[in-house]
Amino acid sequence: MFGWMGKVLRVDLSSGHTNAELTPREMAHRYVGGRGFTARYVYDEVKPGTDAMGPGNKLIFAPGPACGTLVPSSQRWTVGAKSPITGFIGDANCGGSFGVGMKQAGYDVLIIEGKAERPVYLFIDGDTVELRDASHLWGKKTAETVRELKREAGDPDLHIVSIGPAGENLVKFATIQDDERTAGRTGMGTVMGSKNLKAITVRGKAGVKVADVRGVEKVSRQIHDNWRANERGIKALHDYGSGTETGLIYNKLGVLTTRNFREGVFPAYDGIPERLRRDFWLKHRSCFSCPVSCAHVFIVPGGPYAGTFGDGLYAPSYHYTARLGSDDVELMCKMTNLSDQYGVDECELAGVIGWLMECYEYGIITAADLGGIPLPWGEAEGTLQILDMIVYRKGIGDVLAEGVKRAAEIMGRGEQYAMHVKGLSLDARDPRGSKGWALGYAVASRGADHCRHIVPDFMSGRSPEMTWLRTEFPWFKGLDRLSEENKGKFYKWFEDVRAFQHALEVCLFGFESKDRVWTEVLADMFTSVTGVKMTPGDVIAMGERINNLERAFNMREGLTRKDDTLPARFLKEGMTEGESKGQVVDLDTMLDDYYDARGWDRTNGFPGEKKLEELGLGEVADELKNLGLLK
16 A cells, blocks of 8 residues: 555553554545544444543544655644534644654554543554553643653654643643644544543654655645745745734735624734734744745743743634734734643634623623633733633633533523534634635534635635636636625535545645646645545545535434524624625525535435435445434
């Protein structure tokens, strides 16, 4: 097997037993790797109704076949399980180097089962696999954990993922940290903490063999050539990072996540990216195999948080500023650092605090409810206090640690201001001014999430229009971000492409071809790495198979069309100012178009038996029929 290493490592924390199995060849050819593998294993091995934080849930780590090869930006990996915050399929995608370490140790998949009696960490060195005591690590932040494990192993190059105190304390939106990169969404760190697993270290000496070296070189050169031709877009990523520069575009178009998505324009944001670059950036930093260097090491030069440092200001650049009504750049950096060290999802944390601030403004939640902490828009010290209370589940933090949806339900107040879909807080632009993303938030399998699609329904300010769109979509009339027309079938295509990218594990931000259909490039990548012939149509079919499998998992957990929705704010309240003024989302029109494009039933949003069989998911159709979910 080229690209794949040929082994799956299974670790039962309850018994301490470990076992290496062969990577199923048919699974590799049908689900590729990464998100495809995690979706298949979670569907097969996590039974309906399983407690997401019980020993029956399983945590699946998987890189992709391109990971560890010459293919640029192919270092990513996915971790999947049933999500403790949504109750549906959960996964998080991450850069860094852990996926490469798994491949070098000889594994395509790592399956974590059961629950350890006491804190442990997993040590993997090729065929040597051991569970070791982690009592001395429990309570430590992620950087402290990494330093201690590297010291113990005597290896500064050890690949490590770990959880912080948030995961240990079962905060529902805890993350898993890979050095300075984060597997952030859906509470995968919570699942890891529920199993008493503090960290995983991995290393090995295996190389990743590819089928066609010249083919890999060719497609890699094409990607590099595309980057050079797309100087404006790639240069912006390099100079400002993906989040900070994107925030400028969002502000211009009136879709910046301002004051808990109540507004879309935050004038103070316009000076933040340049100030960061001038006063805070120390140097560029890349994930393994990526020449874009969209990450930046930062340090706070003065003020109450002087000396605070970290890496990567993607979501925080607007979630910890505009979303909280704050122009305090130093606070944003401090929150970013603490989020990484505590191991907490920045998007969900901003969702919780933004909700609190709006409720506080309207008198729905008071300082007395928050243990005496005042929380007006832009409040710095109170924000840091609330973060600490959430991580350690102190006082009201014990409720807030459940996430914005459950916190609002438990408190019985301000539910209309909880900005989430399926329990997961919105993570990027305001959907009223970006109708393709509105549909994406509503239907994404893991909850409100843009990385399931990244539909390019506006490109202004960064990338030139992709010339191949008119050929691929004959009905295409242009990238109109404010129109609902044809968004269902347009979105479906991108959602399937992204699912394949997440399976191959190629970074979504480092791959943006403007003159060649993306499916052609991805097919060439897969074929040259694995030697398995792939066509552009196969790329769509594999992505569609993954998306339908995830839908089937969610159906077993009770999902219906009513869950494919948005907060009422986006459906009824027009934007108040800016270039998206007056906009609301006509979601039902787009949902019908999307279900039709997928071959799903409009009434309940379920795939039919014929569609599942067409995708080679006949056994899934049989199970859903037995459960009474298919006619």
